Amino acid sequence: MNLKRSLIALTLMSALAACSDGDDGAQGPAGTPGQNGTPGQDGTPGKNLPRDLNIEVVGRFNTGIYGKSAAEIVQFHTTSKSAFAINAADNQIEVISLASLPVTAVGNPITDNSLSSTAFTFPATVSVKNSSGVDINMNLGEANSIAIYQDLLAIAVAGQEKTATGAVLFYTLDGTGQGTFVKAVAAGALPDMLTFTPDGSMVLVANEGEPDTDYILDPEGSISVISLTGGTPADVAGEINLTTDMHFSSDLLDSEDYDSDAKRRALLSAAGVKFAGPAGTTVAQDLEPEYISVAADSKTAYVSLQEANAIGILDLTDMTIEIKALGFKDWSQHTLDFTNEDEVASFRTLPNVYGMYQPDSIAAYSWNGATFILSANEGDSRDWDAYSEDIRVEDVVDPDELNLTLSTELQALYDETGGKDGLGRLKITSALLDADNDGIVDKLYAYGGRSFSIWDQNVNQVFDSGDDFGRISAAVLGNNFNSAHTENKGDNRSDDKGGEPEAIDVGMIEGRTYAFIGQERSGDLFIYDVTNPFQAAFVSHYNNRNFDADFELDDDLDNPCDEAEGMDCSDVPNAGDLGPESIKFISADNSPNGNPLLLIGNEVSGSITVYQVTEK
Template structure:
């Protein structure tokens, strides 16, 4: 057995040796390619997409200062792409300042608060113009102050009031050159106090919000209305069509027939039942009550929306049949949010207040598209009627004052009043007297304050989609400390808490790197808030900025002929070092239109008389 195994091993070793010593064979042919593998699984979304909202850099890259304080020297702003210029209404000089942005840097200026790197040239308009009346005859109209401007391509439209605000105003049209110089085209008559105007997205119409405010004695109270001026090949029509608040008002509910709202009394009853606020002397008509404030137009140009601030409503304008439907905005329940309601403690302090409500009362509104639908963004400033012949303004403490309204609070409201500090607590809050005691039984159950201290998003039917709640107050207080709710006429914190807070005044919407943002500026405190509103149902806060120095000492009074009058105890010495006061309007400029290639936000500040240009970029 052993011999047989040894023999086998010897033979195998011999065979191995032969194999190792032989020549290698020729290279074989390449085999066919193997079958392609199945596609791999998609990778995970990158970090920037996951971590929404995206953070933004907010930087001042230019600033223009008129050196005129408290006189609305820099109010409404627009942008002209061809000349790379910002246009700003200067009411103090009754002109438009054309501010060159051609050499705007991409780096932030050294000190955004005191920067004065931008310059302007004046754009003036005549004191009188000729317009066509309803019969086609030429009439001469004397012009007062410009209230609003709008630019479409190289066309400029200016809304100008009459010297007496209750008289009809006019819209002036100009063709702008490559340097921003205007060539007069035509003037078209508008309604009383044309306060704001805008082009439709295709430039075929200009819509004018004629506010129709009364004189202070209510001897004359013109109707609010909408003027619609058509343009054909860049030429405005001789006369405007008018959408009035009487026969042009409609109610879309199928539960109503035309006969249910064919008189002023019927329209007023329906609107009041829906929640529209009426505040004025007896005999005031619906058209006198509704005072158009600000217009935004849907992307398709068929529908527009107008804020009716004092009435706490938004009007839906049908530009195809020239009708308007009024939608009440409802009330904000301050038991659900924190509000600082008194200026006496001089600190930022928030409390939930049951039976206290806010009226949204938006000033500026803007609109954008999501999933093919229109959404309206509102800056909920609040406003009252406060004239010599009629005022709805009252403090809560005056409601129970025997020498004022002499009412009684309900048990619940009295307990809240006492718990918050009485006269120096909730008693300081300003509310409307028009809604104090609707059933006139002498007992006050609810209080309604001006504004909502927020911004909101509404769908195209004016149903609320989003409200920022108490964000503005809490964010501002967290950043500014006791400077929050400061007025724009002095650096004194908390002195607007009893009124309308920081007063969200201006709003615009724009896209940056595929995301849609809302930019909201507060008139009194000067805060700028930025929210990601790409999906209105998933709105998120992104950034806060305030271009103001609260360490300076100054005081001015914009109700005086000379807001800086030393004889009246005013001192404007340090206003130039104080930054931006009283942002009144904001204009977003997309990157593709921007002079420096980055998205911009242009802000007009009426009290400091400054125009500030922010660069808004992703971090």
């Protein structure tokens, strides 16, 4: 029986195998075609890069006070839809409602005064706690900076004497922008700028610590760190000092290599940090924190050390600072106008002449998860009665001044450009002359980069705008370029620091990231697409100034418009915006009129101008 079953199974398997080897049948007829699908929507047309932008003035407030810093640092309070601006002349804050801001440009952006303000005042004396928790009274001077996080306002106020300890005043703001005092917290000497961290957990204060003019008192620069818990500030600030809190990350160095002031100075000088001051000043006295910006994670911040041509990296976890020198700009690779004597826009390269970047304002943003820092490379010198580094090139060779010799190459350049009326006019530092003390000057170092730069999180430069600002401004304004903000006389800042890039901020419009840079002297606004920091590109230029207005003022006088001193401010109201000091970007999501805005505080004209920036 089993044998029969096996034979039957084998027979079936053979039959099936034979079937699988047969030829394919003829192909059947094609089926009926299916119906076409519904057409899809057209895609959004692509946009060329860089994208073109509309820049329009949609509101302006004028204090009517000229040359007295009546409009300095600007901020925005979202809840009340108000701009806040420091008025140093009246030592108060102007609160300017933007709730009814239009979406159309004003009729005359130069003279517009369509916005109004209410005064936000603060006391002349406050009580603060010292490090032992004891209440002490403090007499205050001028407000220097403001910052707003949600409904919390912080005001940095100097001491009655600028070399004394200052304070930060905290207020909660209501829906109209009015404030309720919370407390005052002691800071360092001359708290010049402050900012909240993005997560609202800290307020960081740049204590500049400037000397008095005779250098009898020269306080140390420092960073105050005020912790916030549930929106309530701590009673006492922490501090990052510029002595024992200084850190060097190189594995080639041990802590013993920088455990004294002399060692720290030697390391920093060798790296390119510029020191300028009377003999005997310390590193902490010479380094003067100027402006702070914080990374998105609130763990790292960056502080500009303007006069020293450096940026400090602040570790907010370890409470340390690392100083990074910014290097020098080679003016043989870029062109600049270096004399005001010809009174025309004229550019050329200058071999063996260098610029110190020396940023004032800085701003941080993220790309591919990394932090990048934007810097407005204004330049600044130490120029006090007891010590000044400020000289002109002509002073180098003047027998009654420094009586040094220029190198063969520099002397040829000096002669070729017109001597004392050419290269001789350029302002330079005396602190970096004749490094080898042989009596021959091989290199000259001028103030400022006349540009803006982008630096990576390690403070390595990835972009610089080169000579764009000078060339673009001259192309648009003609011989009015490099004009001072105290009179309409073109080319009169070419020998100093050019237009002086002062203010900078960063923001996003329609998915692209832009840098906004204001030049203090000439009043230019430059916009760059910095979405990719390695492919930054110029986008637009605007200048809200009337160069036909006839005026002259002197902001070094107690009365900048003093007719007895030959001043005439009668036409200043027709001059437009003079001396942009700060910029604040407001995103479309937070904007009162639904479009991205820029707030600009103009300290010489005493005006706050609101720009609308949209894609064309």
